[in-house]
Amino acid sequence: MTRVTEHLRLARAGAVATLTIDRPAKRNAMSLAMWSALPELMAEVDADETIRVLVITGGEHFSAGADIGEFAALRTEPADAERYGLAVHDGARAIATLRKPTIAAITGWCIGGGCEIALACDVRMAADDASFGITPAKLGIVYAFASTKQLVDVVGPAWAKQILYTGDIFDAATALRIGLVNELHPGAAAVRKRALGAAELIASRAQVSVRGAKTIVNRITGGQLTEDDAVRELYQESVTSADYAEGVRAFLDKRKPNF
Missing domain, CATH: 1.10.12.10 (Lyase 2-enoyl-coa Hydratase, Chain  A, domain 2)
Known part of the structure; x- marks a missing residue:
């Protein structure tokens, strides 16, 4: 099975499906069309009983977040901003509510909406040179309730506040220390290999x-x-x-x- 939408590629090998964010020219920034495609892609994974585990990954970067270049055209009016926010919410919720286990294999930048996608996964594994941050405080946006709860559940309220208040970018060692990621591995190839290996192990249980x-x-x-x-x-x-x-x-x- 291979399913391609705009900059999103869903493929299956055995019992493991891989969703690849594929927009390298924009460091895998998520467009409105990409967010909007996620619920349908997750529904396909959920309905296919031969798929037991989903891995979400990128290329050089996991995702630099929402495509801010779209904001002037798609988020200028309050109603437009609300529709855009709902698409982001629905995309992240589709991952979070998938019945099957999900693993994020994180490389490069995992910022803003990219971190939101990673937090929606059950397990997060990262390359040791990955960078993380959630940056609505730099844009005048209030982070969605469901995604804020997931951040609090993962790192606790004190770290969640620091991450959201500052919008700072932090390194993979810090992400591991605060519990944002489960494991670190030396480079992109190693983290993808480990994520797929873990997915195959879970699929065998x-x-x-x-x-x-x-x-x-x-x-x-x-x-x-x-x-x-x-x-x-x-x-x-x-x-x-x-x-x-x-x-x-x-x-x-x-x-x-x-x-």
Whole structure:
């Protein structure tokens, strides 16, 4: 499967899909058309049961953020700015609410909307020379609530405030220290190789467990504090699943499970 929209390329190898941001002349800055294409692309990934994990990556740069060059034409009037903001929100939410695990493989600049895309992913792996920042304070824009919550969930309120108040650009070592990224690797090739390897490993695990874990973690970060019937249903689904039966058989047979 290969699906190409304006500067976005979705491809699949086995159970792993890769969404590549491909606009090198603009350091992968996200246009309105690119933001608007994300919900449909995520819907395709979600609907294809042969895809188990999604990796999002770029080229030399992950993404320099929203294409500010469009703002004069597309965000001048308040109603236009609201429509543009909704497209960004819907694009980031489509990634964040995907049922399947997502990994951001971050290289070069990961700024503004690029950081918003990375934060929408479950796991973030970065090259050790990557740069990060969220810069609405330099533009007179208030960062969206859902994306602010994701930033707070990942780095905590104190660091979220510093990042948003200052709009400063910070290095990969700082991103690792504050928990913005899970891992650092020496250069673009290494981080992409690691991200794809991790995706293949996750794809090989029991999907009833992986998706159950994603659902429960997201419920916890969404404020749920106790089990409810929906969570108990996840437990019941797992112990009656083909994955569970295969896992038990493989353990008794002393072999690797084939989920």
